[in-house]
Ligand SMILES: [Fe+2]
């Protein structure tokens with residue numbers, strides 16, 4: 001008997017399902033960053049608003065990358081519904097704390113998908129995921145560095161103004 | 177799996193229960209589902225849609241909440257010519273048939289995958 005499902009799709013139903021969940025998570029990330037950009041802009045933190053606008057676009061790009069992969073492999077990519085986006089933050093610092101939490105959750109989620117790929121011996125999807133695993137190094141690094149500015153510079157006096165000026169210049173340029 | 181590879185039909189039985197059966201046609205890439213006195217062919221997309229539709233029926237609710245829910249479930253699949261009107265008991269039977277079918281297809285996939293890797 002021919003393996004007809006394999007003929008139609010390279011990825012299993014389970015991998016397709018977790019990739020669709022990840023599509024939703026990336027879309028959520030994009031929305032939450034957009035919301036952070038809005039809060040920063042409203043509160044006079046222009047540098048941080050720019051930073052989060054850029055992050056929002058990057059997350060959208062991640063979403064599209066996953067979306068197209070699912071389709072290219074013969075699966076059904078599902079356009080997600082995003083709700084429950086936080087609008088108000090208690091402080092400038094809280095925005096960056098949330099951003100780091102979000103990136104840590106995303107890294108964890110990719111680790112779970114990678115574990116599933118190993119279990120199924122889906123080396124093709126594993127290879128595709130490597131790009132995201134590497135990307136998460138940068139994403140977590142940047143979020144962590146941004147939060148560290150609050151310790152290094154301090155929030156007193158013109159501290160917040162300085163933090164806002166420096167956020168945009170955080171770069172990850174590891175050769176590793 | 178029994179191969180019934182005569183000239184007229186290249187159907188292979190995937191799974192059967194006492195209520196129905198699913199056969200695969202390697203030539204047309206379709207599955208023939210015999211169920212509830214009806215014989216219908218499904219391609220890959222429609223089979224997945226049928227699975228999704230049947231699995232998403234809340235059987236527990238249909239059984240317990242007899243007043244709120246009508247006794248029949250209508251399974252209508254988008255862009256697919258077939259439609260089922262089933263009682264709750266039939267829904268359970270169809271679900272059982274599909275679950276067995278997908279287990280067998282998965283098993284077939286695992287075996288095919290292993291054999292292919294040995295050969296190539
Ligand atoms: Fe991302």
Ligand SMILES: [Fe+2]
Pocket residue numbers: 029059103106139
């Ligand atoms: Fe990110």
